[in-house]
Amino acid sequence: MAEECKTLEKEAKELEKEDLTTAVKMYKEAADCYNKNDSPKDGNSCLTKAAKLLRDSAKSNEDPVAALKIYKKASEIYEQIGKQSESEKAMKEAHKKFIESAKNLRAEAKKMEDPDSAEEKLAKASEYASQGEDEELSKACWTDSADQFRKKAAGIEDPREALEVYKHAVQNYEKGENGELESKILLEAAEKFYRKAIDIEKTKKDIVLAIDNYIQAGMLYKVTDNGEKTDTLNTKIKELCDLIGLPLEYITKYLESINIKAISLVRKEAAKKTNQTPTQQQNEQTKHTTAKTPTKKGEQKQQKNTTKNKTKEEKQ
Numbered sequence: 001m002a003e004e005c006k007t008l009e010k011e012a013k014e015l016e017k018e019d020l021t022t023a024v025k026m027y028k029e030a031a032d033c034y035n036k037n038d039s040p041k042d043g044n045s046c047l048t049k050a051a052k053l054l055r056d057s058a059k060s061n062e063d064p065v066a067a068l069k070i071y072k073k074a075s076e077i078y079e080q081i082g083k084q085s086e087s088e089k090a091m092k093e094a095h096k097k098f099i100e101s102a103k104n105l106r107a108e109a110k111k112m113e114d115p116d117s118a119e120e121k122l123a124k125a126s127e128y129a130s131q132g133e134d135e136e137l138s139k140a141c142w143t144d145s146a147d148q149f150r151k152k153a154a155g156i157e158d159p160r161e162a163l164e165v166y167k168h169a170v171q172n173y174e175k176g177e178n179g180e181l182e183s184k185i186l187l188e189a190a191e192k193f194y195r196k197a198i199d200i201e202k203t204k205k206d207i208v209l210a211i212d213n214y215i216q217a218g219m220l221y222k223v224t225d226n227g228e229k230t231d232t233l234n235t236k237i238k239e240l241c242d243l244i245g246l247p248l249e250y251i252t253k254y255l256e257s258i259n260i261k262a263i264s265l266v267r268k269e270a271a272k273k274t275n276q277t278p279t280q281q282q283n284e285q286t287k288h289t290t291a292k293t294p295t296k297k298g299e300q301k302q303q304k305n306t307t308k309n310k311t312k313e314e315k316q
Contacts, residue, residue, distance in 0.1 A: 002037055004032035004033060005030055005034045005037060005042070006030075008029050008030035008033055009026075009030040009042075009046055011026055012024075012026035012030060012046070012049070012050075013049075014078050016053060016125075020057055023050075023053060024050045024053055024054060025048050027046045027053070028046070028047065028050055030043075030046040031043040031046040031050070034046065043302065044081045047080065047081050048077075048081065048083070048277060050077055051077040051078050051090075051282075052074075054070050054071075054073050054074035055070075055074040055090055057169060057201040058070035058074065058090075058093070058094065058097075059093065059097075060098055064094070064101045064128060066095050067094060067256075068094045068131070071090050071091060071093060071094035072091075074090045074095075075087040075088075075090045075091050081144070095131070095133050096132065097132070098129065098131045098132030099128070099132035099134050099137065100133060101125075102126070102129040102137055103137070105120075105121045105122070105125035105128065106122065106140075106141055106144060109121040109122045109141075109144065109145075109256075110144060115145065115149045115151075115152050118144075118266040119148075119149075119172070119234045122142065122145040122267035123142075123145070125137075125141045126138045126139075126142055129141060130173055138264070139175075139176040139177050139178075141175065141176070142172045142173070142175040143172070143173065143176035145172045145176075146169045146175075146176060146178065147169075149165055149166075149168045149169035150165075150166065150169040150185060150188075151189070152165050153165035153169060154188065159193040159216065162189060162192050163192075163263055166185050166186070166189045167186065167265075169185055170182050170185055170186075170258045171174075173185070183224045183225075184243045186220050186224050187220070187221075187226070189220055190217045190220035190221050190224070190226075193213045193214075193216040193217035194214070194233075196213045197211075197212075197213035197217060198210075200213065201240070206250055207240055208244070208254065208255070209245065209260075211237055211240050211241065211248075211251055212251075212260055214233050214236055214240070215233075215252070215262070216232055216262065216263050217238060218230050218233040218234060218237070219262070219263060219265075220263075221233065269289065279295065
């Protein structure tokens with residue numbers, strides 16, 4: 001019986017380079033054979049060889065996702081034979097592979113000129129970094145993407161078109177936990193509207209379009225808490241309305257009729273509610289309902305007071 005175990009082990013060794021999967025399988029069979037013959041030391045030796053084969057295979061695999069599956073198998077074998085430290089090392093190697101892949105993807109994306117194409121790579125890089133347990137790198141990838149969209153927006157002449165790209169940058173900054181940059185980006189967008197309004201006003205033609213751009217700039221300044229600038233623009237808008245003899249309400253309706261609509265912005269609070277899970281939304285709703293709904297004790301007290309008041313009225 002012991003000879004059978006040695007034969008299995010020998011065959012496994014011969015297959016190592018040709019057929020790794022079969023070699024691992026045979027090492028496991030040899031280990032079972034040794035264990036049945038009260039030779040756990042030899043059995044553990046075969047399992048160690050199987051784990052090493054898997055680990056070496058994972059190291060040479062360029063795909064971190066595929067490599068992780070192999071590393072997990074090796075890790076399970078190490079745990080089975082009580083080699084916890086080797087199990088942990090194998091998983092650290094798996095994480096390192098994810099981080100290396102994330103860094104490579106990030107470097108490739110930085111060289112790309114198209115932010116949309118780069119975003120795909122950076123999203124994958126961010127995911128890989130998370131799987132490699134490097135959250136800082138994961139967030140940095142989204143920040144890189146946001147920077148690229150911000151740069152693209154800065155080069156767009158049309159303020160409305162630029163704003164859409166700026167909004168995309170804001171979303172990615174938030175994914176990278178750099179939401180504090182939102183105000184700076186919206187200020188950049190506001191300046192675009194403001195400069196365009198000035199340019200149009202200088203021509204003394206299409207004053208309505210100048211008013212439109214001042215309005216949009218004012219909205220952006222308002223959401224970034226730039227009260228002074230907002231007040232200045234409101235005064236400017238009023239002056240221009242008086243100049244052409246038309247009320248602001250009429251001008252905004254006219255702009256809508258020619259498909260020039262006011263810009264829309266989703267603020268952080270609204271976005272936060274949108275991203276809430278159904279459970280979170282339910283909890284929040286329950287909280288508000290609880291605040292408005294009186295307790296049974298309160299109802300009883302209220303009923304008592306109503307009865308007292310009625311008795312007083314009857315006596316009178």
